[in-house]
Amino acid sequence: MSTPASQYRFAVNVTPKPGILDPQGRAVEKSLPHLGIRGVTGVRVGRRVELTVEAADAAAARAVVDKLAGEMLSNPLMELFVVEALDPAGPAA
Amino acid sequence: MTAPTPIQVPLHRALGLTDEELDAIRGKLSRDPNDLELAMFSVMWSEHCSYKSSRPLLKTLPTKGKDVLAGIGEQAGVVSIGDGLAVAFKIESHNHPSAVEPYQGAATGVGGILRDIFAMGARPIAVLDALRFGNPSDARTRHLVDGVVRGVGGYGNCVGVPTVGGELVFDPSYQGNPLVNVMAIGLLEDGMLTRASADGPGNLVVLYGSATGRDGIGGASVLASATFGDQDPSKRPSVQVGDPFAEKLLIEATLELISRKLVVSIQDLGAAGITCATCETADRGGTGMLVDLDAIPRREPGMAPFEVMISESQERMVAIVEPGQWEAVRDVCLRWELPVAIIGRVTTDGDIVVLTAPNGSGALDADGHPVAGAVELARIPAPALTSEAIVFNRLATPPAKRRNAPAPGAPAETPDSLPMRGQDPGAVLLALLGSPNLSSRRQVYEQYDHNVQANTVAGPGRGAAVLRIKGTTKGLVATTDGNAPVSAIDPWLGAAFSVAEAARNVSITGARPLGVTNCLNYGDPTRPEAFWALAEGVRGLSDACIALGLPVTGGNVSLYNEAPGSAIAPTPEIGIVGLFDDIAIRRGPAFTADGNTVLLVGEAGPGLAGSEYARLAGGGDVDGPPSIDLALEAKLQEFIREAIGRGLVEACQDVSGGGFAVAVAEMAMWGGRGATLRLGVGDSPAIALFGESPSRLVVEVAPRHAPACELLARHYGLPVHALGATGGDTLRIELAGEGATGAAEERGSRIADALDVPVASLRHAWEHGLPRALGWEGGDDASDARADGAALPGLEVAG
């Protein structure tokens, strides 16, 4: 551990793959008329995970997040993920 | 369009069809098939849809029964239970999808079997799930168990059908190939019975339920890359996603359509989607169909014709509707918020014809006739896809090693003591009760809603499930059982055991078994040894059903259950539903009172191979499995039904996994009281205590009924012994005979030590076995999860 590690904050946005049935999105879409809302289509419900990685540099941190996102936070059979780098000064707690 | 990358294999092979099959298709059509037709044949001639390897075997099964209203070939078996009521039931596999995506695989497995039930006009009232996995300490197994259990629960709980029973079994042979078999049961009034037969040329073909997407295109996606040059796999999802919310609406809409007599027939869409539903219903009706591809509601734009025709999108049904009823049908579907469309018309020519209009604007007019310019994309005789699909007479060869094995019931060497020298039989019992396969399944079944609908009299956890039928005195009993370890040694015997045990589990409640549904999970049928196992399994199933007087009313065959380098143990999963005319006679397996007499009906036979004891202690491979006398088994079951019907019995449990000791331990734990018994063990305590030879019952009777019960057993030609009495907080089994065990042997005594264990210890071992095996942090039990195995120095749990 010669290099001092820094902290990097990321968000992982996970969504159903195009073409995969999204029952949640469908239920939300169908219920919108009850709220008097029209004209909303293509609702897809996913989730967002925010996390802080301690690593030597940004690339190393990014590699950790990519691995985590691909192997655990998303189900590669059914979901896509996009990693977003957040402001490192963002809330860490 | 740019030219796609040339593919190296011919299209039919990429779709999984052999050259021989392509020739047969050419023969059926008298021409070359086009790509869409080839895709339709490839899914319909799959093993799953065509039964092309198993069909000759299945023809040998007994299917007749005076109460059978619908049998094999229908979406589910239906048996009359009198007073204008009938019960529909079926078991089906979802093994491969569950191995790929355990949550959705299991969830859609539940959804699919439920549709088979309500498509017959029955309201689903129960689900049972029979699950088999590899080593429970393996990380992948744990991932699969967790996903499958959540999937079964996630779907069943939401759709509002109680999961009342099933099995959870671990065996190394399932390491690469888990089994997820789901059985569903429905209740219907006779008048609701609906068959999937496209009768009445001119009638409309109506599709309702979810819109069609690219779900489950799977292997056929080669067509996309071959035809369209589209290499982006993310656009071709093959995972089917279940929507139990949509299924619940589909149940209500379907039952309303049937009860209001708005439909001629109904079929659910499962494997092979619209292709299967249209050609099967047309074939059963001796009719044909025009299918308007443009009219099928889509979830996504840009779907190719083959994708629409073979999509396995869930929660869809096809109804055949008389034109005059269309508006009423549409209104019912829309009220339940389900998309609905006329997608075709029944014809007389026997062909399934897929049509499109050049601009996709609809190929059929309002009367169901092709519009000018409509293009025919496919034309296939319906029988060619279904009843006249290709059939193979596969080669069956028994494995070489079998010739060296001892015959069933003839052990190479009778063990004269427990294998571990110095081993206390009580410690062996605790090890068995805490083993992954015999311990309590509570942590699993508490994740399933098992009492919704307010019919559950006995839920999961203690033998067969019992449901009352509201408004009547009747009740139903349901169980699933499958003996794979014995099947692995002798597939005939394993299948016979499975049927006998399932029927026995029904009979010991006092109910009469009505019929058998089966899910045959076997290996690659093109491998002669695997096909031999299937053929022997079917023969065992048939022999046992004939001996017990049970019709086979339906089922499913799952072949190719082989991970690279390993095949599963042949697993004939048997589902049986039984009937009480008066549910008040029902008896459970728990001891009911102190001071009652405990009888053993039937006698232990030799052979420890295939037992849980052999799994723990080893040595099974030099031994043979126990044998079964099917005529004796039938007598035993008649006896217990009569004894319970005459009110002679307080509680009854059969001897199966873990042997006599586990059976009586269960009665003690569940009844919260012990017993003091004296068991004749001859020269083999292991066989008498832990052997799994069939056709044995432990019966608790009030002392005043003991003589009558013993007399009745003798009347049926059954051996019967009074072993002792219930009571106390300890289970004590004194052993009488030649065999010495444990410390007694070390003392040089030939008199065996007694098995003597507090009931609280039995319960502790039994309660904690499963969470420990799976590494589950058991919530309220976490602090309490001591290693019961510590009581068992030297006993390694194999597998």
Place this chain on the structure above:
Amino acid sequence: MSVRIGIVLFPGYNRDIDAVNALQVAGAEAQILWHEDTDLAGVAGILIPGGFAYGDYIRAGVIARFSPVMRAVADFAARGGPVLGICNGFQVLAEAGLVPGALLRNRGLRFVCKEVALLPEHLDTPFTREIAGRRPLRMPVAHGEGCYYADDATLDALEADGAVLWRYANDDGSVAGPDDAGNPNGSLRGIAGVRNAVGNVAGLMPHPETAVEAIIGSEDGLGIVRSLVVSAGEWSTTGRIKYTRPAGAGAAAGVSA
């Protein structure tokens, strides 16, 4: 003449079968109210049974609260009519702000179906008046989101107001705290069910409607179902229910979490 109780049916509901059966056993008449209905057909009381309204997607109960029938139910409650929400029905009432608190995911993060012991806290309420005595009642729970939550101040206020109607109990009869074996979901202070400030709307997670006959394991739930029926009969004939406050009084106690 038997009392007519409306059973609200959202798409995805499944304990309606149990609810109809329970009302029959209790001698009342069931009237199904579809989620699109805006007219309550003159029923004397409302039972919102369990299930998975709209598949429980996003959050249990959240989509259901916006349905047309819930506006009618809210009006009915505001006029003082008795409303009981069970399991998913409790979640819907909580999402709609008709009863205080929120139902979070079970502490064990898994769906749980088992028999629990339910301790009635007060017998002088519209939903407990027919319960024979203050002994634990056996009935099933079956839910994934049943962990009762409100902040400490709200919980204190609810307790002071007597608004906690039922708590989970351990085998020894003591109240089952969040970590106790008798508490199936981690509910704070063992709370299984509460009422609103007026007293005419209540919700609980366990299923009394599935525990109304000995043959299906328990009839301990019948007292709760009968209480609703008696209160509904009283409301339809006299326009008010014993044990309730005039609408508007003490509303401060019904703080939403």
